[in-house]
Amino acid sequence: MKHIISKACKVLFISATVASLSVFAAPEDLVRSSIQAAIPQYPIESIKLHEGTGLYVVSLGGGPVLHVSTDGKSFIAGDVYRVETNGIVNETELAKIQQVEDMPLDQMVVYPAKGEEKAHISVFTDVDCGYCRMLHKEVTALNEKGITVRYLGFPRAGTGSAAHAKLISIWCSDDPQKWMTEAKLGKVVPTSNCENPIAEQYQLGQAVGVRGTPSIVLSNGKFIPGYLPADELAKELGL
Structure with missing residues (x-):
């Protein structure tokens, strides 16, 4: 548990600037435009809404998995954990594994x-x-x-x-x-x-x-x- 708390303390919470985005854009479009503008060096492979946290899970080709706010203005670059009655689940690791399942x-x-x-x-x-x-x-x-x-x-x-x-x-x-x-x-x-x-x-x-x-x-x-x-x-x- 100490390892998890220590790791969580190191999670980087970064505010991303969103330029010229329409107020009528869908949340997924806001997320895509924001991340593409903030981290252009990584291609976006997938964007999925995580029902448990209300954040969008963004998988980057050759990069980290991000958890992004619905307005596209903030993201977490680090592991996100879900607390269960019988332990904890690493949501970020599950998102990575899902990329394998999604391979054609x-x-x-x-x-x-x-x-x-x-x-x-x-x-x-x-x-x-x-x-x-x-x-x-x-x-x-x-x-x-x-x-x-x-x-x-x-x-x-x-x-x-x-x-x-x-x-x-x-x-x-x-x-x-x-x-x-x-x-x-x-x-x-x-x-x-x-x-x-x-x-x-x-x-x-x-x-x-x-x-x-x-x-x-x-x-x-x-x-x-x-x-x-x-x-x-x-x-x-x-x-």
């Missing part, structure tokens, strides 16, 4: 559940790390348990690295599922290039706290920073 499926490499989907996991992955390869061997077992596996690219050596190029080749191949598996068996993926989301996914991973691969976001909101076998992942999902 057609930008991931997806291995769908067999039959009815009971849950899904989103995995930030490299192709060369040993634990990423161990997890990939569990994909069939996960699918048979009704769990869809959704891969996002996270080259551990950063964008522009050889690992980044391998992930691009997988995403741009004629069969990303096949070549993801081949790459994790140590085989060479034919070089390919196209418009791809790997750099964006890498930035998203950094924003949600990925420090290594695999890092797993469960559909129930839990974040698993490392490898777990299929049976343990199923338990974490309540299956």
